[in-house]
Amino acid sequence: MTESKRIVEDVPCTFCGCLCDDILLEVEDGKITRMENGCTISKSRFLNHHDNRMESPTIGKKGARSNVSVDEAIAKAVEIIAKARRPLIYGLSSTENDAHREAYKIAELVGGVVDNTSSVCHGPTILGVQESGEASAALAETRHRSDLVIYWGSNPTQAHPRHVDRYIRVPGKFVTDPKTERKIWLVDIRTSESQRIADRFIQIDPGTDLEVLSALRALVRGHRVNGTEIGGLPVAQLEEMANTMKEIKYGVLFFGLGLTQSKGRHRNIDAAVKLIQDLNSYTKWNMMPMRGHYNVSGANKTSTWQTGYPYAVDYARGYPRYQPGEYTSVDLLARGEVDALLNIAADPGAHFPKACWKTMSRIPIINIDPKQNMTSIMATVNIPSAVAGIECDGAAVRMDGLPLYLQKVIDPPEGILPDREILRRIYEGLLKEVG
Ligand code: SF4
Structure with a gap:
């Protein structure tokens, strides 16, 4: 390795809300020449950071x-x-x-x-949380304890490419085989790339998130739901979902803009928060927005x-x-x-x-x-x-609220x-x- 070549470890990736802090960069002559551990988005972020720059005020x-x-x-x-x-x-x-x-x-x-x-x-998320409270946890807790993870209105494979790899499909302290001991449900109005990592895809009708969340909440609380289907899902399926959500040991609901920016907006979040609160009468549940920037x-x-x-x-x-x-x-x-x-x-x-x-x-x-x-x-x-996070240091906050120090890797x-x-x-x- 030449004298001007150096390795910088544990660099947080300043692209999406996962803020992955395990990036390894090789720097040579003031340029980033190689990276390890990041996803393809991150690779472009670090290796092409000099592209399309504004050159002068x-x-x-x-x-x-x-x-x-x-x-x-x-x-x-x-x-x-x-x-x-x-x-x-x-x-x-x-x-x-x-x-x-x-x-x-x-x-x-x-x-x-x-x-x-x-x-x-996620403005509607904040409004929903201000109205109904928040049940949140660290991403590490999800990894170590959860046996059911739901992604609702979110496409983690494409928007947060390492979310599943770092926290869901990896062994944790109490979940040693994440493939068999931890299930992933994907709730969305259409199929997406994330379907391939899900154990179960639940397709609901567009604009019916509030109805589906409210029906689940009613079922969790032991009420009957009239009709044969809600949001495109048979009531029998909703009953089975509600029962499973009560029976697991630790669940986490991750939600994206498919929930916050569809019909209902902050009312969707309000309903999701109340569902999580109700589920906590039976078992342990948390929820977390999939933050973008x-x-x-x-x-x-x-x-x-x-x-x-x-x-x-x-x-x-x-x-x-x-x-x-x-x-x-x-x-x-x-x-x-x-x-x-x-x-x-x-x-x-x-x-x-x-x-x-x-x-x-x-x-x-x-x-x-x-x-x-x-x-x-x-x-x-x-x-x-x-x-x-590349040319100056600072601090940033991960999607679960954890503050992380950003490194200065090279000079601007x-x-x-x-x-x-x-x-x-x-x-x-x-x-x-x-x-
Ligand atoms: S998942 Fe997000 S934070 Fe992690 S490496 Fe990829 S773009 Fe960066």
């Missing part, structure tokens, strides 16, 4: 865009935010916790709204620590107010209420509905991200940043700063303007 819309220094881009960002009457700060789920802190400070200073990507993914859990936690609320926080009156549906980014942009957008580590230009585009194309957007994306094309100010390109440093400088600039 820019000011100006497409067609009249010029490269500028970081200081000039930050000064322009300060000018835009200081002038705005209703600035929105959005994103945060694909960056580390210290960057979040700076974003909340900016929102408080300028009386803006600060929201993260959970408002378009690697630090969306962290964004909810840091937002709650600093503002009191997990997302959709408005500081317009000088103190934090929380109102999903009112202060969530899609709603604010679709109503045309926002006059500046500070976007950090997200791509609303690619993912938000068309109704938001009208506002996004008329207001100034400050975009902080390592890579070029749809939002960088629309932005007035682009500020490239270091990739957290010259002159490229971490998100937290860019945001800190914007905050300091704003302090002089409006503080």
Whole structure:
């Protein structure tokens, strides 16, 4: 091994909410040349992290865009935010916790709204949990104890490729043969790649999650259910499912956007939470959202620590107010209420509905991200940043709430700063303007 070649072990993968912390990287001459243990998504994340980078800060819309220094881009960002009457700060789920802190400070200073990507993914989960409580556990507990795992409205094989391999189809302390002692059920409206890892596929009619969960809950509580089928499932099958769910020793319900973003939304989660609570009268059950962005859990936690609320926080009156549906980014942009957008580590230009585009194309957007994306094309100010977990350190929170330290593996390109440093400088600039 040459002197410039080194191995970095136990690196967390900053892609999905599994935040797998066993990645091994080989670094040579300041570049990642080889990796072990990750899935194909992770391989692309680490080995291609230099692809499609924003090479320089820019000011100006497409067609009249010029490269500028970081200081000039930050000064322009300060000018835009200081002038705005209703600035929105959005994103945060694909960056580390210290960057979040700076974003909340900016929102408080300028009386803006600060929201993260959970408002378009597991926001309904948070609403359901706020209404009905939460029964959660560590992923390690699932591995060591569970004998029934249900994936509901989720496609782990493609969205979280190592979830099954690291926690479900591996031996645990009390489940030594996971193939025979631990069953996997997959509940969804259509077949998916994940069917091949499931012991049982349960197909329900689209938009009937609430009915099916409510029927299961009634059956678990010993009630009779009228009719012959619910959500496309015969009542006899639902009875058998409810009985099995009561008889196993330890169950875990993992759920994805198929549950949170289908008809019923937070009411689906409310029903799922109550089903889990009822099952806990008979045996042990937990539930956990399959979080997408690697630090969306962290964004909810840091937002709650600093503002009191997990997302959709408005500081317009000088103190934090929380109102999903009112202060969530899609709603604010679709109503045309926002006059500046500070976007950090997200791509609303690619993912938000068309109704938001009208506002996004008329207001100034400050975009902080390592890579070029749809939002960088629309932005007035682009500020490239270091990739957290590769080019700068930090902390992030796994889908089960476990905080993990992110390593700096290599240096960022010259002159490229971490998100937290860019945001800190914007905050300091704003302090002089409006503080
Ligand atoms: S499952 Fe997710 S966190 Fe784990 S290696 Fe793959 S992309 Fe990375």
